[in-house]
Amino acid sequence: MPSLMDRLTRGHLLFARVGNSLQSLFLLAVRLYWGWQFAQTGWGKFHRLPQVVEFFGNLGIPAPAFNAYFISSLELVGGILFALGIGSRLLAALFIGDMIVAYITADREALMSIFSDPSKFYNADPFTFLFASLIIFVFGPGRFALDYFIERKAE
Numbered sequence: 001m002p003s004l005m006d007r008l009t010r011g012h013l014l015f016a017r018v019g020n021s022l023q024s025l026f027l028l029a030v031r032l033y034w035g036w037q038f039a040q041t042g043w044g045k046f047h048r049l050p051q052v053v054e055f056f057g058n059l060g061i062p063a064p065a066f067n068a069y070f071i072s073s074l075e076l077v078g079g080i081l082f083a084l085g086i087g088s089r090l091l092a093a094l095f096i097g098d099m100i101v102a103y104i105t106a107d108r109e110a111l112m113s114i115f116s117d118p119s120k121f122y123n124a125d126p127f128t129f130l131f132a133s134l135i136i137f138v139f140g141p142g143r144f145a146l147d148y149f150i151e152r153k154a155e
């Protein structure tokens with residue numbers, strides 16, 4: 001008869017296998033949902049470029065017209081590519097930079113209250129975009145991404 005420790009070890013290994021088997025599905029869900037969200041925000045910015053340029057200028061962002069076009073393009077095109085899993089980690093890094101700049105320029109109070117009032121930080125608009133980007137940057141796009149198939153073909 002197996003010892004309690006043996007049973008606990010087997011139970012733990014089974015539990016870990018189940019969790020591991022869900023990783024790629026989870027990463028796919030993150031990419032699809034947040035890729036779509038980035039694409040929508042980029043699309044919205046493109047349809048309001050004069051207002052976005054003015055907003056960026058008011059925030060003190062240098063070269064507001066260039067940056068409005070750049071960020072709109074990054075979010076629209078990058079969001080679609082992110083959802084498909086093409087250049088996922090590179091796009092995640094760019095999105096992380098985008099969201100850090102958003103915190104610094106548009107949500108500075110939320111950023112400065114990260115320790116004193118964390119709810120301001122995680123309730124700010126950039127938080128979920130930043131968190132999703134960090135997940136993909138750290139864990140990669142998963143098996144259900146074009147990046148995965150490109151990597152496997154290159155091996």
